[in-house]
Amino acid sequence: MATDTSWLLLLGALVVPFVVVLARRGGGKGKGGGRIPPGPLAVPVLGSLLWLTQSSSDLEPLLRRLIARYGPVVSLRVGSRLTVFVADRRVAHAALVERGAALADRPEVARSLLGESGNTITRSSYGPVWRLLRRNLVAETLHPSRVRLFAPARSWVRRVLVDKLTDAPSEPRPRVVVEAFRYAMFCLLVLMCFGERLDEAAVRAIGAGQRDWLLYVARKTSVFAFYPAVTKHLFRGRLQMGLALRRRQKELFVPLINARRARKNQIQKAGDPAAPEMDTTFEHSYVDTLLDVKLPDVDGERAxxxxxxxxxxxxxxxxxxxxxxTALQWIMAELVKNPSIQSKLYDEIKSKTGDDHEEVSEEDTHNMPYLKAVVLEGLRKHPPGHFVLAHKAAEDMEVGGYLIPKGATVNFMVAEMGRDEQEWEKPMKFIPERFLPGGDGEGVDVTGSKGIRMMPFGVGRRICAGLGVAMLHLEYFVANLVREFEWKEVAGDEVDFTEKREFTTVMAKPLRAQLIRRA
Incomplete structure (x- = not known):
């Protein structure tokens, strides 16, 4: 924290005496006379003065204190830029659904300093490029007909995961499970992305490159939000580190992309209707669809x-x-802590699948309402992301009685909405029954189209495109893990629900459980 803020302390010592008379509180009037959401003391150049003593890594507890003081809509200034945070579900619905088009854009991010293109689904401005890329992902990879093509991949990854979690019968021991979860999920996504079932060494190399990059972004780039024209020189070493991590990703990804490109060219050769396939090669991949994408360009279209x-x-x-x-670990931790809920879920699984079934299939999970309730309750209480990706106001807009000026960054506090005691009975208790008939979460719509009760996937036009696949994966793996093992708490090493912010909000003390194979 000291490294990130030392330059601000110096700048503050020089500037504050001259500008403090101009200090203003958030909650002042905007250009149109509307009231900007309230917030802490801010001054020109520096923005909110609390950045002199607070690290952006402590943002969530800071925002809770500000909400307790100012209410559920607050503003902070980063330099001259205004950021609004919303913790009220009704204001969130008004902003993201009722005024969705005006808040569908993304703010520019400092990662452009690393030479990254904005042409991705999460970062593209709201416009034709974003629509093209999102439509390609949804129609060509996440559509149910495409998702079914990856059923053998999910089954393979389930076996990989079970093997990682299984001890020799003579040496059962408690297991820290999060690494096995991450590896299994990454195996599945690598296969879906590149169409190739890689060996463990290759998967781990790609995973290390990806994770190093994500942790760098989460921990090292926030400082560039403060006047990037200056901070890019002050923190030149960080930029060099980021560029090296991006080069490493390219070294790992491009050969796999080229392999699918060569496969496509071979298939398209006249007289060669199908390329010879290896046992590890899958018929379809996300990369295959990207090879066909044509972006609008000044001269027409380009690859x-x-x-x-x-x-x-x-x-x-x-x-x-x-x-x-992350979501899988939180859900399994709750099942470890609540054995009666785990038993009830196991009973449902057994009643819907026969003893001769090797696995709980995707079709089986469609008929398991308690399984779905367990997953929804996990996502309500423990959303992996406590904030959505930031939005940018395309125009001045009034929401919840406040003015959000054009160009302001707006974010939404996902965890606060799902844990709001005014909306949920005993919100910090894990109660899957709330999503069954008669519960306070009956019929909840996670898309938030009619109203927001919880929003683990975001809401509105920039809602997560992978919502359906994420729910499928969670239901499939939770069901199979409970069918395969009884999950028990370890005496002296009890489940601890303390949170820690990484790229997602994870368990500060990773789940350690005793796994007993079911008969």
Whole structure:
């Protein structure tokens, strides 16, 4: 924290005496006379003065204190830029659904300093490029007909995961499970992305490159939000580190992309209707669809560059790996802590599948309402992302009685909405029954189209495109893990629900459980 803020302390010592008379509180009037959401003391140049003593890594507890003081909509200034945070579900619905088009854009991010293109689904401005890339992902990879093509991949990954979690019968011992979860989910996403079932060494190399990059972004780039024209020189070493990590990703991804490109060219050769396949090669992959994408260009259309494809593949892997493995760990931790709920879920699984079934299939999970309730309750209480990706106001807009000026960054506090005691009975208790008939969460719509009760996937026009696949993966793996093992708490090493912020919000003390094979 000291490294990130030392330059601000110096600047503050020089500037504050001259500008403090101009200090203003958030909650002042905007250009149109509307009231900007309230917030802490801010001054020109520096923005909110609390940045002199607070690190951006402590943002969530800081925002809780500000909400307790100012209410559920607060503003902070980063330099001259205004950021609004919303913790009220009704204001969130008004902003993201009722005024969705005005808040569908993304703010520019400092990662452009690293030479990253904005042509990805999460970072593209709201416009034709974003629509093209999102439509390609949804129609060509996440559509149910495409998702079914990866059923053998999910079954393979389930076996990999069970093997990672299984001890020799003579040496049962408690297991820290999060690494196995991450590895399994990454195996699945790598296969879906590149169409190839890679060996463990290759998967781990790609995983290390991806994770190093994500942790760098989460921990080292926030400082560039403060006047990047200056901080890019002050923190030149960080930029060099980021560029090296991006080069490493490209070295890992481009050969796999080229392999699918060569396969496609071979298939398209006249007289060669199908290329010879290896046992590890899958018929379809996300990269296959990217090879066909044509972006609008000044001269008409163009193919994606290798750099753009690397960015899109990185985005694909990121979107489905850490988020899913994090949610899976939280859900299994709750089942360890609540054995009666685990028993009830196991009874449902047994009643819907026969003893001769090797696994709980995707079709089986469709008829398991309690399984779905367990997953929804996990996502309500423990959303992997406590904030959505930031939005940018395309125009002045009034929401919840406040003015959000054009160009302001807006974010939404996902965890606060799902844990709001005014909306949920005993919100910090794990009660899957709330999502069954008669419960306070009956019929909840996670898309938030009619109203927001919880929003683990975001809401509105920039809602997570992989919502359906994420729910499928969580239901499938939770069901199979409970069918395969009884999960028991370890005496002296009890489950601890303390949170820690990484790329997602993870368990500060990773889940350690005793796994007993079911008869």
């Amino acid at each position: 994606l560059t290798d750099d753009e494809m690397v960015n899109l593949c990185s985005e694909f892997l990121n979107a489905g790996t850490d988020t899913t493995s």
